[in-house]
Amino acid sequence: MPPAVTEPAHKDTSRYFAETGPLLEMKDVTKSFGGLKVITGINFSVAKGELLCLIGPNGAGKSTIFKMIIGEYPPTSGKIIFNNREITKLPMHRRAEAGISIKMQIPGIFAEMTAYDNMRVALQYRVPRDQLKDEIERLLDKVGFTGDTSREVKNLSHGEIQWLEIAMALGSRPSLLLLDEPTAGMGPNETEKTAELVLALNAEGVTTVVVEHDMAFIRQIAKRVIVLHYGTVFAEGTMEEIEANEDVVRIYLGEL
């Protein structure tokens, strides 16, 4: 049995972002695969301009939530609202058009293309032809990509691939950026650089939701944190509040 939730699921987020409205709202969303209920019911919202971290033990449903937000999986029940518009049944490409962008957990680069052509695919949908090259350079500079853009991306290092993917995700000038484990495979230096990047993007006004295992990384970027457990919101608060929460510590240590 999932443990009792320590704080109300419908938590008012206004104490974090009183001045902006919600950009994304998940309302009573559930997801089952066959008989397996992976998301037992989640409610949370992401305010415009917010930087939200989703954490939780393996199998808590973090990536599944992302996949429902981008439209790869349809929710079994519940509603997803983006920019005051229900998007629960919108196909993936329409959600991308609406301004949702993702860096997936599994590398989503196009391995047979060069880094430049990867960026081209990510950007050409929005960016006019004559501005494409400048925009690609601008974004690659922004994420600190230093690899060779004319080589096939399968030759790049882990860190370069992650940054290239973030640059690709930024290509559509998203209003909501979802980052699923942005530091996977990175060393401490790269992780720190990525944290700085995420904070800088958020400071520019990109609403960002991050799913991550690496607690050191979370500590560097966290403003509001949601802890997921058994497919529901288990706890919510600032990093200090979360780390002081004994129940959260217990689920991470596996006592429940």
Add this chain to the structure above:
Amino acid sequence: MRAFDTRKATAVSTENISTVVLFTVLLAYPLAFGSFAVLNLSYFLSFTIMSLSLTLIWGYAGIFSMGQPAFFGIGAYVYGILAINYPGASVSLLWLLVATVVAGIAALALGYFMFYGGVNDVFASLTTWAVALVGLTFLNQTANEARWHVGDALLGGFNGMRPIPSLSVGFGDWSVVLFGTNFYYFVLGLFLATFVAIRIVRRTRWGYVLVALQDNRERTKTFGYHVCRRQMIVFGIGGALAGLSGVLYASWSNFVAPDVMSITACTLPIVLVAAGGRKNVTATSISSILLMYLMFKLSASGTEWAFVILGLVLVLVVLFVPNGIIVALFDALDAHVVKPLLGVRRRPSQVSETAVEGTKEVADASRGH
């Protein structure tokens, strides 16, 4: 600093040289060889247009269609029915166009049901193959002349439809039947146009998306592309090209039978394309023409081994040169002959530096966790 060139360093490559040589040879061929050889080569070229359709939909977009002969057959039969009922030089090219479009529409319809229904990869291969075999089964039972005819055109069941008039061109009193050298240059023109279009499309906005969706469909959707629609459209274009190939075949042989959609017919284009290198138009063209020639020689010499040898070619290619024999040759010649001759040095490799750094960091990370 980042290296920032978007194209390959040089336009002189084995591939480009081979392309020029290929078309020079094809253009000059009738000057050097007799009418029989020209007749045969025009048949190989007609077939190569179907191979190019597979380069587009399989090599670029990753749709492994085993059913291109279904659209080849639709093109051939539709052209046959129209040309038998309404012969005449003034309308002949119109029938070519109509048959090509009908094959394209059939492919669009099949593509709609497959891709919007989420049928992909090996399931799409089996579906397209099944469609071809359904076509084969249906046409094989159309021998009853009273029942299975369209106007004057008898479908003819297993024996096929004949005589299909050759393509011809005519305005008013002037007309010419496309036969022999005329037909050869007509086919060569269509082949060249298809070749150039498919080669160019790879470097367009549309082409990049095709290659992207071959790699990762879901990821391509997250950039705002309507992937199913693009798959359907490219499959439709591929079907139209296979249909065009079928029209040329029907005009060349004045005859079409259901076995153009048989099991072996379905595997043939795949072998032709895979052997050369499915992502490269020049490679697929060369391998198609050469293997068709080899098949022709083998069957003309009375051996039953043509398909066994082709099957062996496919197995060897898949095992040892999965990117294709001709593409492997291109790469080897580029690396060992063309570049040394041009004096092109490898760029000082930043990639190897970052790769080393990357390995170190991964090692760090694994220690860290």
